[in-house]
Amino acid sequence: MNSTLNSGVASVSAPFFYLLAGLAIFGGVLVITRRSAVHSALALMGTLLAVAGLYSTLSAPFVAGVQIIVYAGGIVLLFLFAIMAVNIERSDRDGRFRRMWPAVLVASCGLLGWFLYAFAKSRALFPNRMMTLPVSSNVQDIATMLYGETGKTGEYTLAFEVASLLLLAAIVGAVIMTRKKADTAINPATALATDPAKE
């Protein structure tokens, strides 16, 4: 994999970046402030799609694709289903935010300020150079890292295998948490019987 040094010239046009960044941040604000969970979910989808766009500007087409398919397509959908199943649409009682919101808001602004100050002060650490990553072989290169090549293991193959266990644990967990008692029977007839119990 070759990366060439791109002498400081931004490869994304500024308005495009600001548009995507603005969408992402605006979406983020909506997520945490909407009264309705469904609105928040849709705002989340907007943010995630904008972030996917930002990945594209960073020469990361595969990650952008994964972001769209998995995050925006999968996770937000999961959220919407869960919201429907649980009927947690609106939070009218008690208000949207917890009591301590002024304190946390101030602290968060302070935190953000500290982060921005740190990043601004350390621009030397994050030099203006931007290496140009080869985009056309991006998927193949990442795949090589994760899965390796014929007869060889990739750099992150062990982590990849453990990640599959992670997904297994999550799925097993979700099934346990949400199944009805009748499903533990090994008799398929009883397992498939509709259970009128509320869930």
Add this chain to the structure above:
Amino acid sequence: MRGVPLTDYWLMLPMAELTIFALGTLLIDLMVPRQWKWINAAGAFIGVLFATLCLWRLQSMLPRGATGFYNALRVDRFAIFFWYLFLAGAALTIPTSARYLDIEDEHDGEYYSLLLLSVVGMMCMAAGIDIVLIFIGLELTAISGYVLVGFLRRDRRSNKAAVKYCLLGAFSSGIVAYGFSLFYGLSGGTNLAIIMRAVLGQNPHNPVVMIALLTTMAGLLFKIAAAPFHQWAPDAYEGAPTSVTGFLSAVVMAAGFALLIRILVFGLLPLRSVYTPVITVVAITSMAVGNFAALSQTNTKRLLAYSSIAHVGFMLLAFVAMGTAQLGSAAFFDGFKGILIYQVVYILMNLGALAVITSLRERNVIGDEISDMAGLYRRAPIEAVLMLLFLLSLAGIPPAAGFIGKYYIVLSLIEAGHRGLAALAVIFSLIGVYYYWKVAHAVLMRAPIEKERLHIGFGMRVAVGVTALATIVIGVYPQPLIKGVNWSLGIAQPPHAAALGK
């Protein structure tokens, strides 16, 4: 691309074995009728034994440890030590769970599967030196934990505990990930060795380095329930099935400490002038919050949760000693030894105490209030005596093993010149004696509410017996354990090389 030599696969063999047994348990569970669900427990237990055997062979094959998988997995003595510890913790948790879950009518094989997968994750945490592997291992343990805490699906407390734990766990994982991303940005690599080299080249007080360090630490401290990030622990420990509480508070916490040591001592040692003051504050706060809050608890599991927080604070003091002492000096090693010894001892006494509480579960009695322990001496005399032993150990009173752990940490503090902290630690421990005494008092002297004798399963007897035996043996004759810890730290070799686990 180099590829990975075949010998590297040996390194992950214990993890692979546990995985196979976890998967097998999931399958067997489908075929087993209700009365025979204990087969899952037996299968999981055999899996743990196999993995331990495998680890033993691995250890004899690679006496000085090895690194593999592109330097992602480092099974050095430190890792082997903790792997044994995790396996022991799992082996002690499995027998105590069977009867409890049966009464709760939630005796599913998935419980044991998740337990085993959790151990796999912990192994990645202890042996991983690549932040990707570490993070995935961390998450595997965490997610298995969320589900295990909420395993009593019809119990509101369990649900609530799981929700709280899950939300704050996910939050802390996100924070750790942010810290890791900054470390990647500073170094261009995901390996702790590369990160350390990059950090060495920076000024430790560089704001970005500090943000990276503090976010990583904040997330990790969440995981071990150190104050001020302890809010989730009392609810989670109280609501979880009692056998899970033991696993969570002892074994998962040990993994958290292993991870903390890997990152702070093996990876970010150059930054110790920055993180040591933070840890000092966290340690003192934890001890204060834990000890004072425990004084007023009536629920034994909540009491043990707060006592956990206090113990975590005590263990964090060892980091203070290690952080301020000369590398390779007596104080440094005593602090290191102290944490490792304390981990072993803590797992034993915590699992033991919680096993006793688990055995109190009957059809109509949940058994986690102090009053439920009343008159235990009359209902199950042997168990009562062993419970007293565990309480003694928790309070840090010789000749129980808890004393040895505290001894080394206090010693290291004094050697590092922190006499005030050492005194503070001892004072806080003395406060602890009061609430442990409250439980002991109930066990010994109060009249029993339930008059009948306690029925204790075979597995439980063995588990409690083994932990109690170990507690008293270590308390009276700690030399073998100390030798084991010395071995795992590579002491008796040139100190600096030993400190890096060579």
Add this chain to the structure above:
Amino acid sequence: MVPITTFHYLVVAAILFVLGVMGVLLRRNLVIALMSVELILSAVNLNLVAFSRMWGNLHGQAFAIFITVDAVAQTIAGLGILIAFFGNHETGQ
């Protein structure tokens, strides 16, 4: 105009991170709190991909894939737990 550098991406990520932190700590609605965790993880991913480009290697992008996997797993487990939680209660809070 100022060329867009890594710094800009870091700023966006930091803002998303802080928004996510606020969401988790402040929202009573548990599903929205979980969504805020997704914001945090998106911020992490943005950091990683931006740094990946800065350093010229793909480790950051690979790590980002793993973070995505983790986000999925957390969402699955978290929503499962939430559904179990609300199955036992009357209201949605």
